[in-house]
Amino acid sequence: MFGTSNRFRLRPVMEHGFSFRWTWWTLLPLALASAAAAVPYLFAHDRLAIALALDRGFALICHQRSERAFWLFGGAVAVCARCLGIYLGAAVGLLLRTSRTIALRALMLAVALNLADAVTELAGLHGNWLFVRFVLGLLLGSAATLLISSATESELAIQ
Numbered sequence: 726m727f728g729t730s731n732r733f734r735l736r737p738v739m740e741h742g743f744s745f746r747w748t749w750w751t752l753l754p755l756a757l758a759s760a761a762a763a764v765p766y767l768f769a770h771d772r773l774a775i776a777l778a779l780d781r782g783f784a785l786i787c788h789q790r791s792e793r794a795f796w797l798f799g800g801a802v803a804v805c806a807r808c809l810g811i812y813l814g815a816a817v818g819l820l821l822r823t824s825r826t827i828a829l830r831a832l833m834l835a836v837a838l839n840l841a842d843a844v845t846e847l848a849g850l851h852g853n854w855l856f857v858r859f860v861l862g863l864l865l866g867s868a869a870t871l872l873i874s875s876a877t878e879s880e881l882a883i884q
Contacts, residue, residue, distance in 0.1 A: 744822045748874075754815035754866070761809060765800030779803055792853060806855045807839070810862020817863070818870030828872040835861070835868040 760779055767776035783789065783803040791801040795809065802809060823831075839861050845851055 742823065743827075745820055746822050748819055751816045751819045754812045754819070754870075758809055758812035758816070761803040761812070762797060764803035765796070765798040768800050769798045783808075793855065793858065795855060795859075806858040807862035807865075810859040810864075811866035811869075814863035814866025814868075815870045816866075818867035819874055821867070821871055821874075823871060823875055825872065825875045828868065828875040831864075832868040832872050835864040839865055 761783055764776050764779050764783075767773075767779070780789075780803050787804040787808045789801075789803065790805060793805040793807075794801040794803075795806055796802070804812070842854075842857060842861055846853070
């Protein structure tokens with residue numbers, strides 16, 4: 726009766742690993758990635774109004790340089806390879822759970838790798854590597870949402 730209340734006790738969080746948990750929020754970044762990938766299909770099949778609306782919408786958050794985007798149906802996807810990777814990585818990050826410490830370290834590593842890629846390309850050490858950009862975007866998106874989900878998970882565990 727006078728002991729500590731279970732209501733405010735933290736649930737154990739994995740210190741050295743990941744766990745998997747389904748959430749409906751995962752569908753949001755998947756829908757964004759699907760919409761971006763659908764734009765060239767919509768252009769190819771004369772659905773100009775929706776294709777232009779989606780293309781302009783994605784232009785608000787991505788540079789949309791066609792040489793840095795994957796090509797489908799004879800046209801460039803509405804976002805660059807890195808942004809597409811970020812969207813898909815966000816879905817992966819929402820499915821995984823880990824401690825905030827691990828998530829923060831993963832995010833710092835992903836940011837460092839993305840910066841290293843940008844700096845080495847600007848220095849002329851390599852060209853436009855779409856697959857590398859995509860994978861680095863996957864890492865960045867998953868690490869960012871993993872940190873957010875681990876932080877919200879910890880807050881919910883307190884209540």
